[in-house]
Amino acid sequence: MRRALKRLESLEGLLLGRGHRTARRNAWVSVQEDRRRARARGEAERLLDSAREGTRHAT
Numbered sequence: 001m002r003r004a005l006k007r008l009e010s011l012e013g014l015l016l017g018r019g020h021r022t023a024r025r026n027a028w029v030s031v032q033e034d035r036r037r038a039r040a041r042g043e044a045e046r047l048l049d050s051a052r053e054g055t056r057h058a059t
Contacts, residue, residue: 012021 012024016024
């Protein structure tokens with residue numbers, strides 16, 4: 001897997017200029033951060049929902 005990734009990166013380096021590679025890398029980092037924030041939001045929502053349900057059952 002790593003070998004294939006390295007080959008793809010070197011091919012990308014030949015086809016794209018340095019600026020394009022940087023832009024693509026930055027875009028991927030942004031996608032990963034968005035996914036991380038979405039997971040955190042989902043976890044917070046589930047936690048709040050379960051806390052809300054717990055208080056409903058207690059009364």
